[in-house]
Every structure is written in C-alpha cells, then in structure tokens.
Amino acid sequence: MRNKFADTLYELGRADKDIFIVVADISPAGSMEKFRKEFPERFLNVGVAEQSMIGICAGLALKGCQPFAYTIATFSLYRPFEFVRDDLCYQNLPVTVVGIGGGVVYSTLGGTHHCQEDMAIAGAIPNMSIIAPCDPNETREATIHCGSQKRGPIYLRLGKAGEPDLTKDAPDRWEFGKARYLRRGRDVCIMSYGIIMKKAFELAERLQLQGKSVSILNVHTLKPLDQAGIQAALAAHPHVVVIEEHAPQGGLAPQVKQIAWDMQARCKLNTFTLQDAFIHNYGSHDDLLAAHGLDTGKIYAAIA
C-alpha cells in the first residue's frame, strides 16, 4: 500500500506541479525517493514536527497548492489534531492527511503506534472526508482522487506493506463516497473497509462452504458515508455482518446500526470491532486483531 501510494503520488507529481508532499521524518522508500530526487522543491521534510507539517500544508493550500501530509497515522492525525481541525477542516482546504499503519498494523510497536480511534476522531470534524482503501489497487484510486479534488480535507488511512490484491475481480469500480461490492451474493452481506478486508474474504469462504451466497460490500469511504448503498445492502440481505478494525464507537459498525434502526431493517445484524481497550500484546497484525477478538474462526462461530 505504501509503495502503491508512493508510485501514484510520483505519477501525480509529474503531471501536476501543484502536488506537494510534506513528511515528518519518515524514510522515503521506493517512489517517494524518486519524488524527492526529481521534485526536491515539492518534497518537504519537517522533521519530527507534526504540528508544523499540518500548518505548512495549510499555508501551501491557501496559496492554491495540493499538498499531502504524510507520516504514521497516530502522528499525522492525533499529535497535530487541533491543526487538522482548525487549519485544514475549519478552512476547508484540499489537503490529504495520510495515516500510515491505521488500526493495529504496527503490532509490535505498542499502543503509542496503534491508531484504533481514527475514524471516530476524523469523522467528528466538519468538512473532513475519510477514505480507507483495502488493497494497493484501491490505494491508487484513492490517491488519484485525493490529488485532484478541491472539495476539502481528506484523511487517507493506509496500511503498511504487503497487502494482498482483493479488488481485481470486483464487479463495481471505485468511486469516492460510494460503497462497492467486491463480491455479490444473496444470503449474507459482509461490510468492511481497510486492510482487515482480508478477513471478510476468509469469512466469506467459510460461509460459502456451508452453502451460503455471500456479498462483500467495501465501504472504503467512511465519510461521507454511502447511506443509500448501505440501506440497499441492509434491505437486500437477510443477514449483514460488519467487520472493522476500529474502536466500537464512531466507526462503521455503529453507523450501520443507526441506519438499520432508522430504516427499520429486518435483517439480522452482527458487528465485530476492536475492543474499547488498550491491549498490551505483541506479535503479528493477526495476533493483535485476535487479541481484540477479531479472529475469522471466532466471528464465524458467533454468526453461524
């Protein structure tokens, strides 16, 4: 994902002289290094100074540039929160705040590097949009959107590296603000976003072995949320399951429940999220998710 983002940003930067990237002391690997070498005047490293990263992005955008702020998710959104709110959202500037390692991807680095509340926090700010791609292809689509829109600020939650391709055979194309089916079925609809999407596929496989016909709905844009798309999915499936790598509050799960209540949906609805807890555990990303209860086997057992 990181590499695809960097590749895409490099492409955008070649075509558009208004594309700037402001990083906070994060190593410029791959195409990011190419961007830095070819467009040094549009690659700014503020060092470990995230407030000024956001403020400088705001200043660039106030002068008509299209900047990306880029660092680890907790440091791009939480550390400079009030700068994101006031400088970017209040002034409604087209700056993309890229958060690398959203969720609990940095599974060995401890709670300081876990970003498990970002949808709630970013989503609470007026004018902010949120995109969380599930694989490298979507990262490319989302990055192109971010680099060419003037609507306002976007929080772009990315994973890390090595994510599998999940959208190659998707029946729907990617479109900002519109949930897309990655697979269409009739009995169960699994809604998810971001890199935990791989668990939606694992769960779908298990359900299909039991003869269920399964949809996977990718809600890649968390804000503005595709209310109509979610309503349609709730109406069209007797069973809906939400899997999300985020705290129980303020993410996709509670919003789907709210929509279901408002429309008096008749389907069965299960939601699976991270716990409202700092879990002092290490290991792989999957280990951390399992510690939070997000394990495909457990989810399957809970809904079967």
Place this chain on the structure above:
Amino acid sequence: MADTRRENFFDVAAARRRCLGYRRRILDISQTVSALHIAPAFSCLETVDLIYHGLMRKGANGKSPDTFLMSKGHGCMAQYVILESRGVLTADDLARYCKPNGQLGAHPDYGVPGIEASTGSLGHGLSMSVGMAYAEKARGTGGLVYAVLSDGEVQEGSTWEAFMMGSTFGVNNLVAFIDNNDFQSLGRTSETHPSFYPLADKFRAFGWEVAEGNGHDAGALFEAVAGRAGKKPMVVICKTVKGRGVSYMENVPIWHYRAPNKDEYSKACEELKEVAS
C-alpha cells in the same frame, strides 16, 4: 505583474493620524457590543498599519502580490478597521461585528474579504505563513508574506517548530512581527516567565534575521524591514504597550477583553483627541 518598486520612505505623520482614527473607530465599535479585544488591537495597530500602508505592494489588478496573516487572531479589530478604511470591508460589516447576521467575529475567518487565514487559536499562524511563503517561492511569484504574532503564542511549541522550519526551508520572503507587549492573563510575562527572554537571541539561534524596536514607532519598524539583508526569514520584535493610546488601558490586563462603559469611552475619546492636536 505587481509593481515591485519599494517605497523608500514611510509617511510617519500620516500613519499617526490614521492610527488615531483607527483607535477611535475601535472604541466606537466597543459601544455596540459587549466585549471585544481592544488592548491587543491597540498594541499591534502601528505594526498592522505599517504592513498595509508601507510594506504590502500594490498589484496591477488592485490585489497585492503580498499576503498579510494575522496570527494573533485576537488582534483582528486592528485589521478590520484598516480593511474598512481601504474599502475591503464596509461600515455595514463593522456595524454587524459579532452580531448574529454579521460576518466579522472576534477572531478572523478565512473567506471574509481581506482575511487570508482563520486564526484565534494561538500557535497556528507562523506555520501557515511558512507554507504560504514556501508556495510563493516554489512558484516564483515573488510574493512576500507578513505575519503578526502575539508574544504569548511564542510560548506554543508549534511556533518554535515553525521557526525551525522557516529557516530550514529558507523562506526569506517571510517577515514575522512579534507584538511584544509583555502581558498575559496572569501578569507581565517578564515576571511570570522570565526565561521567555531574551527573544532575539533565540530567534537568531534558530536562523532568522532579527530586528528589535519600539512597536509604536512605525518609522523605525519600516527602516528595520527596509534595511534587512533578506537572506533569511526575518522576525521583528516589536516592543509594545498593551492598550496603547488610552492611559487607563495601558498595561492593565482586564482590557484584554473588556469594552469601556460610557464614561470610560468619553475619557478615552478625549485622550485620543488630545494626542491628535
């Protein structure tokens, strides 16, 4: 293209007359709303007047190629009355200051004519100014950026981040004025936070060109900016008096956010008249 010729003098007498008028105008407005930041506007008034009338260049299309960002948002009354005198804001805008149907609040809002950034929360303006100045340089527009900071917001860590970045990125097209009135809510900064000083040495150590002077002496400020070497971003430490121009407001913290009653208003108007004669 902008006219890049720099005036080599600044009419100080005219500036003094303007500033008297601005102070009276701010006092008038203070009689129509419950509260406004009078003293913080009075301390930076000569600086803001200098920026608009002595430093920002005129563009061919009427729009200056230069930018002014009021980082100390609570000083915005100074900016509003100047923008009114320049025809950017209207008397009607000022009449509706802080009213339900007005567009001017106690802190400046981006989108209002003449306002280049939303401020009010301290410690934001310098980073935005660095970004703006960087954009002007990267695009080769020749635009200059002027910012006015309060001394209090120099206590924000984010301001020091911006001082580091300003020199790191070489934005020598940025001039930041510090309205150093030495007053904060709990008293004189030099007493509550003595290690805040010296300021000039700190800014120099961060790689900025530094000048220091009486912030109510517009001529001296003009000379300082006009004479700058221009290789680095510049900071001008303006020694000012909070509430400058009205004796009972000067250096009295309550006037940070209080409007005078009728008697106080009359007394203030008289004082400002006396200085005029």
